[in-house]
Amino acid sequence: MSRKLLEKTYFKALNKVKAKNIVKDNVSLEDNILIINNEKIDLNKIDNLYVFSVGKAGFSMAKQCEKILGNKIKDGVAISTSRGKLKYIKHYTSSHPVVSKKSIKVGEKLLKKVKQLKKNDYFIFFLSGGASAVIEKPIDGLNLEDFTKISKALLVSGIDIKALNSVRKSISQIKGGKLANEIKANGKVLVLSDVIGDDINTIGSAPMNNGKFEHKIIGNNEIALKASKKYIESKVDKTKILTTTLDKNSIDATKYIKQKIKKYDEKYDSFCLLIGGETTTNPKGNGKGGRNQELALRLLLEKVVNKKISLLCAGSDGIDGNSDANGAFVDNDIYKKIDELKIDAKKYLENSDSNSFFKSLGYDFTIGITGTNVMDFIIVIKER
Numbered sequence: 197m198s199r200k201l202l203e204k205t206y207f208k209a210l211n212k213v214k215a216k217n218i219v220k221d222n223v224s225l226e227d228n229i230l231i232i233n234n235e236k237i238d239l240n241k242i243d244n245l246y247v248f249s250v251g252k253a254g255f256s257m258a259k260q261c262e263k264i265l266g267n268k269i270k271d272g273v274a275i276s277t278s279r280g281k282l283k284y285i286k287h288y289t290s291s292h293p294v295v296s297k298k299s300i301k302v303g304e305k306l307l308k309k310v311k312q313l314k315k316n317d318y319f320i321f322f323l324s325g326g327a328s329a330v331i332e333k334p335i336d337g338l339n340l341e342d343f344t345k346i347s348k349a350l351l352v353s354g355i356d357i358k359a360l361n362s363v364r365k366s367i368s369q370i371k372g373g374k375l376a377n378e379i380k381a382n383g384k385v386l387v388l389s390d391v392i393g394d395d396i397n398t399i400g401s402a403p404m405n406n407g408k409f410e411h412k413i414i415g416n417n418e419i420a421l422k423a424s425k426k427y428i429e430s431k432v433d434k435t436k437i438l439t440t441t442l443d444k445n446s447i448d449a450t451k452y453i454k455q456k457i458k459k460y461d462e463k464y465d466s467f468c469l470l471i472g473g474e475t476t477t478n479p480k481g482n483g484k485g486g487r488n489q490e491l492a493l494r495l496l497l498e499k500v501v502n503k504k505i506s507l508l509c510a511g512s513d514g515i516d517g518n519s520d521a522n523g524a525f526v527d528n529d530i531y532k533k534i535d536e537l538k539i540d541a542k543k544y545l546e547n548s549d550s551n552s553f554f555k556s557l558g559y560d561f562t563i564g565i566t567g568t569n570v571m572d573f574i575i576v577i578k579e580r
């Protein structure tokens with residue numbers, strides 16, 4: 197069974213929403229006219245252009261923006277989980293998913309910089325998921341130790357991202373539009389969405405959203421999966437994006453996917469099912485894994501694949517949970533390997549150790565940090 201085809205279909209989605217491509221698709225320069233999303237800004241009529249970029253894709257989006265706008269950029273700040281240096285924009289590497297001293301230090305730098313903007317300046321602000329953790333300034337009276345206790349408790353509580361971020365907004369001097377409040381200049385917020393429904397009030401805890409500045413979604417899970425669909429369509433009898441808003445726990449998601457595979461398997465000689473979203477897990481034990489690898493493990497235990505059907509469950513940011521992999525493959529041949537190595541798949545699941553399981557079989561999908569983030573992709577292919 198072709199792991200290559202799964203990978204190719206995956207990378208069509210990922211590449212479509214790579215920072216480089218979405219910034220290229222949305223920002224350009226023609227004779228001192230800055231074009232953002234069809235809107236023209238005459239750079240002769242503004243004083244200084246600033247670029248800000250915060251979140252997991254913070255570095256890569258800022259880097260591409262520098263490539264397009266070069267020395268038109270006066271100054272700016274980028275904060276992400278990547279490493280790297282930029283020419284006009286100052287880039288800082290920060291922590292995720294828990295706020296650290298570093299997040300506060302760089303959060304303060306960002307606040308200081310945005311306060312310097314004058315009325316006749318203009319800014320582009322790239323916002324991507326992960327922004328909640330990489331920048332912060334707790335409300336007065338709340339120290340980092342207590343702030344971290346609250347953050348950690350929330351992160352393991354299993355509450356959804358909307359609820360989590362509403363708390364984050366209430367204990368922050370940056371989130372929930374408070375950063376926007378400090379800006380006197382005009383500008384635009386270009387958003388790479390990693391939340392179900394692209395809710396701009398939730399992404400990165402909405403540092404720029406109090407209605408003052410237009411937010412434009414320039415990349416999301418749907419845009420990505422449509423690119424996969426376009427690629428695979430001619431290779432199979434039926435291609436279907438089942439959803440881009442899957443938010444079930446991994447047990448229910450397994451049932452849902454199993455049922456869909458059965459239905460399409462009965463009807464079509466070949467097909468590709470594309471599913472996007474973010475499932476949830478309740479990690480137990482001290483294993484290494486993530487929601488994508490756990491889902492793949494549960495689907496393996498449910499024997500949803502066969503000689504013709506294989507699948508890939510993978511994130512888009514490159515890092516699944518507490519592992520260094522991005523996801524895992526499941527195909528029919530994996531069962532032989534499990535028998536040969538006498539591995540007990542259930543035990544790994546019970547210890548939330550899906551990464552160790554797939555790694556030991558050579559079925560992990562490890563690609564490193566991608567510099568983008570639009571939730572997860574599940575790809576199921578039946579080949580003729």
Ligand SMILES: Nc1ncnc2c1ncn2[C@@H]1O[C@H](COP(=O)(O)OP(=O)(O)O)[C@@H](O)[C@H]1O
Binds near residue numbers: 476487490518549550
């Ligand atoms: N060992 C594990 N097995 C399964 N899920 C895990 C494991 N460790 C962490 N997770 C899940 O991974 C999620 C965080 O993953 P991460 O990729 O950092 O999230 P995000 O992409 O949303 O920033 C948490 O919801 C947690 O439940």
Ligand SMILES: O=C(O)[C@@H](CO)OP(=O)(O)O
Binds near residue numbers: 325326328399400
């Ligand atoms: O920053 C955040 O608030 C969330 C959602 O945008 O992202 P992540 O789950 O990647 O931390």
